[in-house]
Amino acid sequence: MVVAADRIRSLNKYEKTILLALERGMKRYSWVPLEQLKTATKLSESEISYRLSRLIAWGMVRFNPVPYDGYSLVFGGYDTLALATLTRKGTISALGTQIGEGKESVVYDALGLGPVAIKFHRVGGRSFNSARLNREYMPEEGHCPWLIASKKSAEREYLALTTLHPAVSVPLPIDQNRHTVVMSLISGQNLNRCRLDAPGEVLDEILENVQKAYRAGVIHADLSEYNILMEDGKCVLIDWPQWMETGHQNAQAILERDIDNILTYFQRKYRLSCDREDAIRCVTG
Ligand SMILES: Nc1ncnc2c1ncn2[C@@H]1O[C@H](COP(=O)(O)OP(=O)(O)OP(=O)(O)O)[C@@H](O)[C@H]1O
Ligand SMILES: [Mg+2]
Structure with missing residues:
Protein backbone atom coordinates (compact mmCIF):
# COMPACT_ATOMS: atom_id res chain seq x y z
CA MET A 1 0.00 0.00 0.00
CA VAL A 2 2.78 2.42 0.87
CA VAL A 3 5.56 2.80 -1.71
CA ALA A 4 8.56 0.64 -0.80
CA ALA A 5 11.32 2.34 1.18
CA ASP A 6 14.09 1.32 -1.23
CA ARG A 7 12.14 2.93 -4.08
CA ILE A 8 12.18 6.18 -2.13
CA ARG A 9 15.92 5.95 -1.58
CA SER A 10 16.50 5.40 -5.29
CA LEU A 11 14.35 8.39 -6.26
CA ASN A 12 16.28 10.60 -8.65
CA LYS A 13 16.53 14.30 -7.74
CA TYR A 14 14.51 15.25 -10.85
CA GLU A 15 11.76 12.86 -9.78
CA LYS A 16 11.70 14.49 -6.36
CA THR A 17 11.58 17.94 -8.01
CA ILE A 18 8.62 16.85 -10.11
CA LEU A 19 6.74 15.43 -7.12
CA LEU A 20 7.27 18.69 -5.23
CA ALA A 21 6.15 20.75 -8.23
CA LEU A 22 3.02 18.57 -8.52
CA GLU A 23 2.29 19.02 -4.83
CA ARG A 24 2.44 22.80 -5.22
CA GLY A 25 0.54 22.69 -8.52
CA MET A 26 -2.33 20.80 -6.93
CA LYS A 27 -3.25 23.88 -4.92
CA ARG A 28 -4.46 25.32 -8.26
CA TYR A 29 -5.27 22.35 -10.47
CA SER A 30 -6.86 18.95 -10.09
CA TRP A 31 -4.66 17.87 -13.02
CA VAL A 32 -1.48 19.90 -13.29
CA PRO A 33 -0.79 20.77 -16.96
CA LEU A 34 2.47 19.57 -18.47
CA GLU A 35 3.28 23.18 -19.41
CA GLN A 36 2.98 24.21 -15.77
CA LEU A 37 5.37 21.41 -14.74
CA LYS A 38 7.89 22.54 -17.34
CA THR A 39 7.83 26.10 -16.02
CA ALA A 40 7.97 25.03 -12.39
CA THR A 41 10.82 22.52 -12.73
CA LYS A 42 12.80 24.16 -15.57
CA LEU A 43 13.41 20.66 -16.94
CA SER A 44 13.23 19.78 -20.62
CA GLU A 45 10.07 18.13 -21.95
CA SER A 46 11.87 14.88 -22.69
CA GLU A 47 13.39 14.73 -19.20
CA ILE A 48 10.00 15.43 -17.59
CA SER A 49 8.22 12.85 -19.75
CA TYR A 50 10.77 10.19 -18.90
CA ARG A 51 10.65 10.95 -15.16
CA LEU A 52 6.85 11.11 -15.16
CA SER A 53 6.58 7.72 -16.84
CA ARG A 54 8.67 6.23 -14.03
CA LEU A 55 6.62 7.98 -11.33
CA ILE A 56 3.41 6.68 -12.94
CA ALA A 57 4.78 3.12 -13.10
CA TRP A 58 5.63 3.31 -9.38
CA GLY A 59 2.12 4.43 -8.45
CA MET A 60 3.10 7.91 -7.32
CA VAL A 61 1.49 9.97 -10.11
CA ARG A 62 -1.53 9.63 -12.40
CA PHE A 63 -2.03 10.89 -15.93
CA ASN A 64 -5.20 12.23 -17.52
CA PRO A 65 -5.23 13.16 -21.24
CA VAL A 66 -8.60 14.96 -21.35
CA PRO A 67 -9.15 17.87 -21.93
CA TYR A 68 -5.40 18.51 -21.75
CA ASP A 69 -2.36 16.46 -20.69
CA GLY A 70 -2.46 16.73 -16.91
CA TYR A 71 -0.78 14.97 -14.02
CA SER A 72 -1.85 14.46 -10.46
CA LEU A 73 -0.14 13.28 -7.31
CA VAL A 74 -1.73 10.16 -5.76
CA PHE A 75 -1.28 8.75 -2.26
CA GLY A 76 1.86 6.85 -3.29
CA GLY A 77 3.54 10.10 -4.30
CA TYR A 78 2.34 11.96 -1.24
CA ASP A 79 3.60 9.10 0.99
CA THR A 80 6.96 9.37 -0.76
CA LEU A 81 7.27 13.10 -0.13
CA ALA A 82 6.36 12.69 3.54
CA LEU A 83 8.81 9.82 4.02
CA ALA A 84 11.57 11.74 2.26
CA THR A 85 11.06 14.70 4.61
CA LEU A 86 10.86 12.53 7.74
CA THR A 87 14.04 10.73 6.66
CA ARG A 88 15.89 13.99 5.97
CA LYS A 89 14.92 15.29 9.42
CA GLY A 90 16.20 12.08 11.01
CA THR A 91 12.78 11.18 12.42
CA ILE A 92 12.90 7.80 10.73
CA SER A 93 15.70 5.84 9.11
CA ALA A 94 13.87 2.76 7.82
CA LEU A 95 10.30 1.80 7.08
CA GLY A 96 9.21 -1.60 8.38
CA THR A 97 6.04 -3.56 7.68
CA GLN A 98 2.38 -2.76 7.82
CA ILE A 99 0.95 -3.28 11.31
CA GLY A 100 -2.54 -1.88 10.91
CA GLU A 101 -5.16 -0.75 8.48
CA GLY A 102 -8.42 1.04 9.15
CA LYS A 103 -11.13 2.79 7.20
CA GLU A 104 -9.00 5.87 6.76
CA SER A 105 -5.38 5.00 7.39
CA VAL A 106 -2.54 2.53 7.08
CA VAL A 107 -0.04 2.13 9.90
CA TYR A 108 3.56 0.90 9.58
CA ASP A 109 6.29 0.26 12.06
CA ALA A 110 9.54 2.07 11.38
CA LEU A 111 12.91 2.76 12.90
CA GLY A 112 13.58 6.18 14.37
CA LEU A 113 15.63 6.83 17.48
CA GLY A 114 13.84 3.71 18.64
CA PRO A 115 10.95 1.69 17.21
CA VAL A 116 8.15 4.00 16.05
CA ALA A 117 4.76 3.76 14.38
CA ILE A 118 3.94 5.87 11.34
CA LYS A 119 0.32 6.44 10.45
CA PHE A 120 -0.53 7.48 6.89
CA HIS A 121 -3.93 9.15 6.82
CA ARG A 122 -6.07 8.24 3.80
CA VAL A 123 -9.15 10.42 3.89
CA GLY A 124 -11.26 10.42 0.74
CA GLY A 125 -9.04 7.88 -0.96
CA ARG A 126 -11.84 5.66 -2.19
CA SER A 127 -14.06 8.41 -3.50
CA PHE A 128 -11.04 9.87 -5.25
CA ASN A 129 -11.04 6.80 -7.45
CA SER A 130 -14.66 7.29 -8.40
CA ALA A 131 -15.69 8.60 -11.78
CA ARG A 132 -17.24 11.66 -10.21
CA LEU A 133 -13.93 13.01 -8.96
CA ASN A 134 -12.02 11.95 -12.05
CA ARG A 135 -14.25 14.12 -14.18
CA GLU A 136 -14.54 17.85 -14.05
CA TYR A 137 -16.30 18.09 -10.71
CA MET A 138 -14.26 19.33 -7.79
CA PRO A 139 -15.35 21.28 -4.75
CA GLU A 140 -14.97 25.02 -5.01
CA GLU A 141 -12.21 25.14 -2.45
CA GLY A 142 -9.08 23.17 -3.16
CA HIS A 143 -8.57 21.05 -6.23
CA CYS A 144 -7.43 18.09 -4.32
CA PRO A 145 -9.84 17.18 -1.53
CA TRP A 146 -8.17 13.90 -0.53
CA LEU A 147 -4.78 15.57 -0.07
CA ILE A 148 -6.12 18.44 2.02
CA ALA A 149 -8.43 16.24 4.08
CA SER A 150 -5.71 13.67 4.80
CA LYS A 151 -3.23 16.36 5.86
CA LYS A 152 -5.83 18.01 8.12
CA SER A 153 -6.67 14.67 9.66
CA ALA A 154 -3.00 13.98 10.52
CA GLU A 155 -2.51 17.48 11.92
CA ARG A 156 -5.59 17.08 14.05
CA GLU A 157 -4.48 13.73 15.42
CA TYR A 158 -1.04 15.12 16.22
CA LEU A 159 -2.60 18.07 18.05
CA ALA A 160 -4.64 15.67 20.21
CA LEU A 161 -1.57 13.58 21.07
CA THR A 162 0.54 16.62 21.99
CA THR A 163 -2.31 18.01 24.09
CA LEU A 164 -2.91 14.76 25.95
CA HIS A 165 0.51 13.20 26.37
CA PRO A 166 1.63 12.35 29.05
CA ALA A 167 -1.42 13.10 31.25
CA VAL A 168 -3.50 10.60 29.28
CA SER A 169 -2.22 7.20 28.19
CA VAL A 170 -1.74 7.81 24.45
CA PRO A 171 1.24 7.11 22.15
CA LEU A 172 4.07 9.62 22.48
CA PRO A 173 3.82 12.06 19.55
CA ILE A 174 7.20 12.27 17.78
CA ASP A 175 6.70 14.14 14.51
CA GLN A 176 4.14 15.07 11.88
CA ASN A 177 4.52 15.77 8.17
CA ARG A 178 1.88 16.19 5.46
CA HIS A 179 -0.66 13.36 6.00
CA THR A 180 1.50 11.36 8.42
CA VAL A 181 1.93 11.12 12.18
CA VAL A 182 4.97 9.50 13.78
CA MET A 183 4.45 8.22 17.33
CA SER A 184 5.84 5.68 19.73
CA LEU A 185 5.20 2.07 18.77
CA ILE A 186 2.91 0.35 21.24
CA SER A 187 3.75 -3.31 21.53
CA GLY A 188 0.55 -5.08 22.29
N1 LIG B 1 1.20 3.71 17.94
C1 LIG B 1 0.84 2.50 17.53
N2 LIG B 1 1.54 1.42 17.93
C2 LIG B 1 1.17 0.18 17.51
N3 LIG B 1 0.13 -0.08 16.71
C3 LIG B 1 -0.62 0.95 16.28
C4 LIG B 1 -0.29 2.29 16.67
N4 LIG B 1 -1.21 3.11 16.08
C5 LIG B 1 -2.03 2.31 15.38
N5 LIG B 1 -1.71 1.01 15.49
C6 LIG B 1 -2.39 -0.14 14.85
O1 LIG B 1 -2.96 0.26 13.63
C7 LIG B 1 -4.39 0.11 13.66
C8 LIG B 1 -5.06 1.27 12.93
O2 LIG B 1 -4.72 2.49 13.58
P1 LIG B 1 -5.83 3.55 14.02
O3 LIG B 1 -6.87 2.90 14.83
O4 LIG B 1 -5.11 4.71 14.62
O5 LIG B 1 -6.42 4.07 12.64
P2 LIG B 1 -7.73 3.62 11.84
O6 LIG B 1 -8.45 2.55 12.57
O7 LIG B 1 -7.33 3.44 10.45
O8 LIG B 1 -8.58 4.84 11.86
P3 LIG B 1 -10.10 4.87 11.39
O9 LIG B 1 -10.87 4.84 12.66
O10 LIG B 1 -10.15 6.15 10.65
O11 LIG B 1 -10.36 3.66 10.56
C9 LIG B 1 -4.74 0.03 15.14
O12 LIG B 1 -5.91 -0.69 15.37
C10 LIG B 1 -3.51 -0.64 15.73
O13 LIG B 1 -3.61 -2.04 15.60
MG1 LIG C 1 -8.93 2.60 14.63
Whole structure:
Protein backbone atom coordinates (compact mmCIF):
# COMPACT_ATOMS: atom_id res chain seq x y z
CA MET A 1 0.00 0.00 0.00
CA VAL A 2 2.78 2.42 0.87
CA VAL A 3 5.56 2.80 -1.71
CA ALA A 4 8.56 0.64 -0.80
CA ALA A 5 11.32 2.34 1.18
CA ASP A 6 14.09 1.32 -1.23
CA ARG A 7 12.14 2.93 -4.08
CA ILE A 8 12.18 6.18 -2.13
CA ARG A 9 15.92 5.95 -1.58
CA SER A 10 16.50 5.40 -5.29
CA LEU A 11 14.35 8.39 -6.26
CA ASN A 12 16.28 10.60 -8.65
CA LYS A 13 16.53 14.30 -7.74
CA TYR A 14 14.51 15.25 -10.85
CA GLU A 15 11.76 12.86 -9.78
CA LYS A 16 11.70 14.49 -6.36
CA THR A 17 11.58 17.94 -8.01
CA ILE A 18 8.62 16.85 -10.11
CA LEU A 19 6.74 15.43 -7.12
CA LEU A 20 7.27 18.69 -5.23
CA ALA A 21 6.15 20.75 -8.23
CA LEU A 22 3.02 18.57 -8.52
CA GLU A 23 2.29 19.02 -4.83
CA ARG A 24 2.44 22.80 -5.22
CA GLY A 25 0.54 22.69 -8.52
CA MET A 26 -2.33 20.80 -6.93
CA LYS A 27 -3.25 23.88 -4.92
CA ARG A 28 -4.46 25.32 -8.26
CA TYR A 29 -5.27 22.35 -10.47
CA SER A 30 -6.86 18.95 -10.09
CA TRP A 31 -4.66 17.87 -13.02
CA VAL A 32 -1.48 19.90 -13.29
CA PRO A 33 -0.79 20.77 -16.96
CA LEU A 34 2.47 19.57 -18.47
CA GLU A 35 3.28 23.18 -19.41
CA GLN A 36 2.98 24.21 -15.77
CA LEU A 37 5.37 21.41 -14.74
CA LYS A 38 7.89 22.54 -17.34
CA THR A 39 7.83 26.10 -16.02
CA ALA A 40 7.97 25.03 -12.39
CA THR A 41 10.82 22.52 -12.73
CA LYS A 42 12.80 24.16 -15.57
CA LEU A 43 13.41 20.66 -16.94
CA SER A 44 13.23 19.78 -20.62
CA GLU A 45 10.07 18.13 -21.95
CA SER A 46 11.87 14.88 -22.69
CA GLU A 47 13.39 14.73 -19.20
CA ILE A 48 10.00 15.43 -17.59
CA SER A 49 8.22 12.85 -19.75
CA TYR A 50 10.77 10.19 -18.90
CA ARG A 51 10.65 10.95 -15.16
CA LEU A 52 6.85 11.11 -15.16
CA SER A 53 6.58 7.72 -16.84
CA ARG A 54 8.67 6.23 -14.03
CA LEU A 55 6.62 7.98 -11.33
CA ILE A 56 3.41 6.68 -12.94
CA ALA A 57 4.78 3.12 -13.10
CA TRP A 58 5.63 3.31 -9.38
CA GLY A 59 2.12 4.43 -8.45
CA MET A 60 3.10 7.91 -7.32
CA VAL A 61 1.49 9.97 -10.11
CA ARG A 62 -1.53 9.63 -12.40
CA PHE A 63 -2.03 10.89 -15.93
CA ASN A 64 -5.20 12.23 -17.52
CA PRO A 65 -5.23 13.16 -21.24
CA VAL A 66 -8.60 14.96 -21.35
CA PRO A 67 -9.15 17.87 -21.93
CA TYR A 68 -5.40 18.51 -21.75
CA ASP A 69 -2.36 16.46 -20.69
CA GLY A 70 -2.46 16.73 -16.91
CA TYR A 71 -0.78 14.97 -14.02
CA SER A 72 -1.85 14.46 -10.46
CA LEU A 73 -0.14 13.28 -7.31
CA VAL A 74 -1.73 10.16 -5.76
CA PHE A 75 -1.28 8.75 -2.26
CA GLY A 76 1.86 6.85 -3.29
CA GLY A 77 3.54 10.10 -4.30
CA TYR A 78 2.34 11.96 -1.24
CA ASP A 79 3.60 9.10 0.99
CA THR A 80 6.96 9.37 -0.76
CA LEU A 81 7.27 13.10 -0.13
CA ALA A 82 6.36 12.69 3.54
CA LEU A 83 8.81 9.82 4.02
CA ALA A 84 11.57 11.74 2.26
CA THR A 85 11.06 14.70 4.61
CA LEU A 86 10.86 12.53 7.74
CA THR A 87 14.04 10.73 6.66
CA ARG A 88 15.89 13.99 5.97
CA LYS A 89 14.92 15.29 9.42
CA GLY A 90 16.20 12.08 11.01
CA THR A 91 12.78 11.18 12.42
CA ILE A 92 12.90 7.80 10.73
CA SER A 93 15.70 5.84 9.11
CA ALA A 94 13.87 2.76 7.82
CA LEU A 95 10.30 1.80 7.08
CA GLY A 96 9.21 -1.60 8.38
CA THR A 97 6.04 -3.56 7.68
CA GLN A 98 2.38 -2.76 7.82
CA ILE A 99 0.95 -3.28 11.31
CA GLY A 100 -2.54 -1.88 10.91
CA GLU A 101 -5.16 -0.75 8.48
CA GLY A 102 -8.42 1.04 9.15
CA LYS A 103 -11.13 2.79 7.20
CA GLU A 104 -9.00 5.87 6.76
CA SER A 105 -5.38 5.00 7.39
CA VAL A 106 -2.54 2.53 7.08
CA VAL A 107 -0.04 2.13 9.90
CA TYR A 108 3.56 0.90 9.58
CA ASP A 109 6.29 0.26 12.06
CA ALA A 110 9.54 2.07 11.38
CA LEU A 111 12.91 2.76 12.90
CA GLY A 112 13.58 6.18 14.37
CA LEU A 113 15.63 6.83 17.48
CA GLY A 114 13.84 3.71 18.64
CA PRO A 115 10.95 1.69 17.21
CA VAL A 116 8.15 4.00 16.05
CA ALA A 117 4.76 3.76 14.38
CA ILE A 118 3.94 5.87 11.34
CA LYS A 119 0.32 6.44 10.45
CA PHE A 120 -0.53 7.48 6.89
CA HIS A 121 -3.93 9.15 6.82
CA ARG A 122 -6.07 8.24 3.80
CA VAL A 123 -9.15 10.42 3.89
CA GLY A 124 -11.26 10.42 0.74
CA GLY A 125 -9.04 7.88 -0.96
CA ARG A 126 -11.84 5.66 -2.19
CA SER A 127 -14.06 8.41 -3.50
CA PHE A 128 -11.04 9.87 -5.25
CA ASN A 129 -11.04 6.80 -7.45
CA SER A 130 -14.66 7.29 -8.40
CA ALA A 131 -15.69 8.60 -11.78
CA ARG A 132 -17.24 11.66 -10.21
CA LEU A 133 -13.93 13.01 -8.96
CA ASN A 134 -12.02 11.95 -12.05
CA ARG A 135 -14.25 14.12 -14.18
CA GLU A 136 -14.54 17.85 -14.05
CA TYR A 137 -16.30 18.09 -10.71
CA MET A 138 -14.26 19.33 -7.79
CA PRO A 139 -15.35 21.28 -4.75
CA GLU A 140 -14.97 25.02 -5.01
CA GLU A 141 -12.21 25.14 -2.45
CA GLY A 142 -9.08 23.17 -3.16
CA HIS A 143 -8.57 21.05 -6.23
CA CYS A 144 -7.43 18.09 -4.32
CA PRO A 145 -9.84 17.18 -1.53
CA TRP A 146 -8.17 13.90 -0.53
CA LEU A 147 -4.78 15.57 -0.07
CA ILE A 148 -6.12 18.44 2.02
CA ALA A 149 -8.43 16.24 4.08
CA SER A 150 -5.71 13.67 4.80
CA LYS A 151 -3.23 16.36 5.86
CA LYS A 152 -5.83 18.01 8.12
CA SER A 153 -6.67 14.67 9.66
CA ALA A 154 -3.00 13.98 10.52
CA GLU A 155 -2.51 17.48 11.92
CA ARG A 156 -5.59 17.08 14.05
CA GLU A 157 -4.48 13.73 15.42
CA TYR A 158 -1.04 15.12 16.22
CA LEU A 159 -2.60 18.07 18.05
CA ALA A 160 -4.64 15.67 20.21
CA LEU A 161 -1.57 13.58 21.07
CA THR A 162 0.54 16.62 21.99
CA THR A 163 -2.31 18.01 24.09
CA LEU A 164 -2.91 14.76 25.95
CA HIS A 165 0.51 13.20 26.37
CA PRO A 166 1.63 12.35 29.05
CA ALA A 167 -1.42 13.10 31.25
CA VAL A 168 -3.50 10.60 29.28
CA SER A 169 -2.22 7.20 28.19
CA VAL A 170 -1.74 7.81 24.45
CA PRO A 171 1.24 7.11 22.15
CA LEU A 172 4.07 9.62 22.48
CA PRO A 173 3.82 12.06 19.55
CA ILE A 174 7.20 12.27 17.78
CA ASP A 175 6.70 14.14 14.51
CA GLN A 176 4.14 15.07 11.88
CA ASN A 177 4.52 15.77 8.17
CA ARG A 178 1.88 16.19 5.46
CA HIS A 179 -0.66 13.36 6.00
CA THR A 180 1.50 11.36 8.42
CA VAL A 181 1.93 11.12 12.18
CA VAL A 182 4.97 9.50 13.78
CA MET A 183 4.45 8.22 17.33
CA SER A 184 5.84 5.68 19.73
CA LEU A 185 5.20 2.07 18.77
CA ILE A 186 2.91 0.35 21.24
CA SER A 187 3.75 -3.31 21.53
CA GLY A 188 0.55 -5.08 22.29
CA GLN A 189 -2.83 -6.11 21.06
CA ASN A 190 -6.04 -4.27 20.35
CA LEU A 191 -8.41 -4.67 23.31
CA ASN A 192 -10.94 -6.60 21.19
CA ARG A 193 -8.34 -9.34 20.67
CA CYS A 194 -7.42 -9.70 24.35
CA ARG A 195 -8.83 -11.93 27.05
CA LEU A 196 -8.33 -9.89 30.21
CA ASP A 197 -7.62 -11.43 33.61
CA ALA A 198 -8.84 -8.38 35.49
CA PRO A 199 -11.42 -6.69 33.24
CA GLY A 200 -12.82 -4.51 36.03
CA GLU A 201 -9.44 -2.87 36.60
CA VAL A 202 -8.96 -2.24 32.90
CA LEU A 203 -12.44 -0.72 32.59
CA ASP A 204 -11.66 1.63 35.50
CA GLU A 205 -8.36 2.56 33.92
CA ILE A 206 -10.03 3.35 30.57
CA LEU A 207 -12.66 5.54 32.24
CA GLU A 208 -9.93 7.31 34.22
CA ASN A 209 -8.16 8.15 30.96
CA VAL A 210 -11.41 9.33 29.38
CA GLN A 211 -11.82 11.59 32.43
CA LYS A 212 -8.28 12.98 32.15
CA ALA A 213 -8.78 13.71 28.45
CA TYR A 214 -12.08 15.41 29.28
CA ARG A 215 -10.32 17.59 31.85
CA ALA A 216 -7.82 18.55 29.15
CA GLY A 217 -10.80 19.63 26.99
CA VAL A 218 -10.78 16.61 24.65
CA ILE A 219 -13.36 13.92 23.81
CA HIS A 220 -12.13 10.98 21.72
CA ALA A 221 -15.37 10.66 19.69
CA ASP A 222 -14.53 7.23 18.22
CA LEU A 223 -13.73 5.27 21.34
CA SER A 224 -14.19 1.52 21.17
CA GLU A 225 -12.37 -1.75 21.90
CA TYR A 226 -10.69 -1.37 18.48
CA ASN A 227 -9.05 1.93 19.39
CA ILE A 228 -7.51 0.77 22.66
CA LEU A 229 -4.21 -1.12 22.72
CA MET A 230 -3.12 -3.22 25.71
CA GLU A 231 0.59 -2.92 26.47
CA ASP A 232 1.97 -4.82 29.49
CA GLY A 233 -1.49 -4.89 31.06
CA LYS A 234 -1.98 -1.14 30.64
CA CYS A 235 -4.37 0.51 28.19
CA VAL A 236 -3.27 3.02 25.55
CA LEU A 237 -5.94 5.07 23.75
CA ILE A 238 -5.20 5.50 20.01
CA ASP A 239 -6.80 6.87 16.82
CA TRP A 240 -7.58 10.54 17.63
CA PRO A 241 -8.18 12.44 14.35
CA GLN A 242 -11.92 12.93 14.99
CA TRP A 243 -11.53 14.24 18.56
CA MET A 244 -13.86 16.96 19.68
CA GLU A 245 -13.56 19.84 22.10
CA THR A 246 -15.57 19.58 25.31
CA GLY A 247 -17.12 22.97 24.49
CA HIS A 248 -18.70 21.64 21.26
CA GLN A 249 -22.50 21.73 21.19
CA ASN A 250 -22.76 17.93 20.76
CA ALA A 251 -20.01 17.20 23.26
CA GLN A 252 -22.20 15.56 25.89
CA ALA A 253 -23.88 13.18 23.42
CA ILE A 254 -20.56 12.21 21.84
CA LEU A 255 -18.94 11.61 25.22
CA GLU A 256 -21.89 9.43 26.26
CA ARG A 257 -21.58 7.44 23.05
CA ASP A 258 -17.88 6.82 23.76
CA ILE A 259 -18.69 5.66 27.29
CA ASP A 260 -21.60 3.50 26.07
CA ASN A 261 -19.34 1.76 23.54
CA ILE A 262 -16.92 0.79 26.27
CA LEU A 263 -19.54 -0.23 28.85
CA THR A 264 -21.41 -2.33 26.27
CA TYR A 265 -18.20 -4.08 25.28
CA PHE A 266 -17.30 -5.02 28.88
CA GLN A 267 -20.88 -6.04 29.60
CA ARG A 268 -21.05 -8.29 26.54
CA LYS A 269 -17.62 -9.88 26.75
CA TYR A 270 -17.04 -10.04 30.53
CA ARG A 271 -20.57 -9.73 31.92
CA LEU A 272 -19.35 -6.71 33.84
CA SER A 273 -22.05 -4.26 34.73
CA CYS A 274 -21.23 -0.71 35.57
CA ASP A 275 -23.87 1.95 36.15
CA ARG A 276 -24.01 4.19 33.08
CA GLU A 277 -24.94 7.40 34.93
CA ASP A 278 -22.20 6.79 37.51
CA ALA A 279 -19.64 6.33 34.75
CA ILE A 280 -20.69 9.53 32.98
CA ARG A 281 -20.70 11.48 36.25
CA CYS A 282 -17.30 10.09 37.15
CA VAL A 283 -15.83 11.22 33.80
CA THR A 284 -17.36 14.70 33.76
CA GLY A 285 -17.35 15.37 37.52
N1 LIG B 1 1.20 3.71 17.94
C1 LIG B 1 0.84 2.50 17.53
N2 LIG B 1 1.54 1.42 17.93
C2 LIG B 1 1.17 0.18 17.51
N3 LIG B 1 0.13 -0.08 16.71
C3 LIG B 1 -0.62 0.95 16.28
C4 LIG B 1 -0.29 2.29 16.67
N4 LIG B 1 -1.21 3.11 16.08
C5 LIG B 1 -2.03 2.31 15.38
N5 LIG B 1 -1.71 1.01 15.49
C6 LIG B 1 -2.39 -0.14 14.85
O1 LIG B 1 -2.96 0.26 13.63
C7 LIG B 1 -4.39 0.11 13.66
C8 LIG B 1 -5.06 1.27 12.93
O2 LIG B 1 -4.72 2.49 13.58
P1 LIG B 1 -5.83 3.55 14.02
O3 LIG B 1 -6.87 2.90 14.83
O4 LIG B 1 -5.11 4.71 14.62
O5 LIG B 1 -6.42 4.07 12.64
P2 LIG B 1 -7.73 3.62 11.84
O6 LIG B 1 -8.45 2.55 12.57
O7 LIG B 1 -7.33 3.44 10.45
O8 LIG B 1 -8.58 4.84 11.86
P3 LIG B 1 -10.10 4.87 11.39
O9 LIG B 1 -10.87 4.84 12.66
O10 LIG B 1 -10.15 6.15 10.65
O11 LIG B 1 -10.36 3.66 10.56
C9 LIG B 1 -4.74 0.03 15.14
O12 LIG B 1 -5.91 -0.69 15.37
C10 LIG B 1 -3.51 -0.64 15.73
O13 LIG B 1 -3.61 -2.04 15.60
MG1 LIG C 1 -8.93 2.60 14.63
